[in-house]
Amino acid sequence: MKRNLKFLISFNGSQYFGFQRQPSLPTVQGTIEDTLSQILGVETKINGCSRTDSGVHAKEFCFNACIDNTIPEYGLKKALNSRLPSDIRVFQIDEVPESFHARFDALVKEYLYIIETGETSNVFRSGMTFYYPYKLCFHSLDKAAELFIGEHDFSAFCKAESKAGLKSAVRTVYYCRVEKSVNEIRFYISGNGFLHNMVRIIVGTLIYYSEGKRSLSDIKRAIKTGERSLAGITAPSCGLYLNKVFYGRKEQHKCQEDIMTSLLIGKNKKLKNF
Numbered sequence: 001m002k003r004n005l006k007f008l009i010s011f012n013g014s015q016y017f018g019f020q021r022q023p024s025l026p027t028v029q030g031t032i033e034d035t036l037s038q039i040l041g042v043e044t045k046i047n048g049c050s051r052t053d054s055g056v057h058a059k060e061f062c063f064n065a066c067i068d069n070t071i072p073e074y075g076l077k078k079a080l081n082s083r084l085p086s087d088i089r090v091f092q093i094d095e096v097p098e099s100f101h102a103r104f105d106a107l108v109k110e111y112l113y114i115i116e117t118g119e120t121s122n123v124f125r126s127g128m129t130f131y132y133p134y135k136l137c138f139h140s141l142d143k144a145a146e147l148f149i150g151e152h153d154f155s156a157f158c159k160a161e162s163k164a165g166l167k168s169a170v171r172t173v174y175y176c177r178v179e180k181s182v183n184e185i186r187f188y189i190s191g192n193g194f195l196h197n198m199v200r201i202i203v204g205t206l207i208y209y210s211e212g213k214r215s216l217s218d219i220k221r222a223i224k225t226g227e228r229s230l231a232g233i234t235a236p237s238c239g240l241y242l243n244k245v246f247y248g249r250k251e252q253h254k255c256q257e258d259i260m261t262s263l264l265i266g267k268n269k270k271l272k273n274f
Contacts, residue, residue, distance in 0.1 A: 002068045005076075006096045007046075009061050012087040014127040014238070019052040019061070028052070028088060032063070032080075039079045040069050049102040049245045050109065053197070055237035057128065059112070062245045064102045105247055108174065110190040111199045112243040113235065115207075118183035129184075130239030136185055136210045142178040144209045145187070147219050148202055149173050154195055155226030157205070159234070162196035169195060169226070176202070188243070200235045208232030 011028050013019075021030040029048055036044040049062040071079075073093040080090045114129040116122060121131035155169040163169070173191040180186070187203050205222070208214040214232055222230035 001070070002066055002098075004064055004066050004096050004098050004100055005073065006062060006064050006094045006100060006102065007090055008092040009058070009063070009088060009090050011058050011061065011089070012128070013052060013055050013057045015085075015087060017054045018056065019048050019050070019058075028061075029063075031085065031088060035080060035083050036065065036067075039076070039083065040067060040071070042068070047102045049106050050242060052242060053200075053237045053240075055127070056240045056242070058242040060244050061242055062102045062106070062247070064096065064100055066098075100247075102245075106245050107248075108190060108192060108246040109194065109242065110188065110244040110246075111194070112241040113187040113189075113199060113203045114239045114241070115185045115187075115203075116183060117185060127238050130236045132207070134211070136207070138178060138180045138185065140210050141185070141187075141206050144206055144216060144219060145176040145178050147216065147223065148176040148189070152223050153226055154198055154223070156222040156228050156231045157198045157201040158195035158228075159197040159201075160228060166195070171195065171198070178206075197234050200237065200240060201231055201233075203235040203239075205232035207235065 009032075013028065015026060016028050016031075017025040019028045021027050021033065029046060033044060033046055036046070044065055044067060046063045046065045052058065073095065077090050077093050084090070115136070116125060116129040116131045117133070117136065119133070121133075122129075151170060151172045153169050154171050155163065158166070158169060171191055171193050173189060176187070176189045178185060178187055187199075187206070189199055189202065205214060205219060209216070209219065209232070214230070218230050221227065
């Protein structure tokens, strides 16, 4: 009997060329599909909720797979975690309706970008954050981040090579906020969809604004005109995480609560340890 299973995983993307399978290159999808196929004894394909670039991480990534096997979800999770590399971990498996698709049914995605600051970088977080040794003005970053909220054409915040086959660059950002703690700044961005490199270019633009290389007027013009040169650099992939994907009415309601919470967050909120 065929079953459609929904998997939630975390992965450290440092050693992978993104999520999507690529010939002759190590990817998260390829690693999982090969492991699943070995366990089930038949070639098994998975549908990921999103593509990720090389070096990008995920705290909660979703994929689904249709399998013709009676293995219990708990047993499959245990089997996967005993065979997968230590930088990929499955933490939840649920049976879902046959129609569920991890990518097409996703309603909202939240990304997290972490910048490590301070005099010296933490060697134990190498490859997991973007180390930036210069001072960033938190209040300026938070003010500028608000410009990205709402429905906009984000052409200026998309990798140039990806624009050719793009039907529309219009996306809705529900919140874009900045939080700080000792030697760390975090960017949280939630929306109904994201263009290639969109989050990384937004973060790079905010860094340029803090450095005085871009003005609020430049950012507004970039959003209005779609001119890439008005935006900032593409921030390195090592600081980016797919933080959460929301599905269905229950999770959509939870997302709405998170959005309202985001709007009410204090400007100098203390962060829990990562």
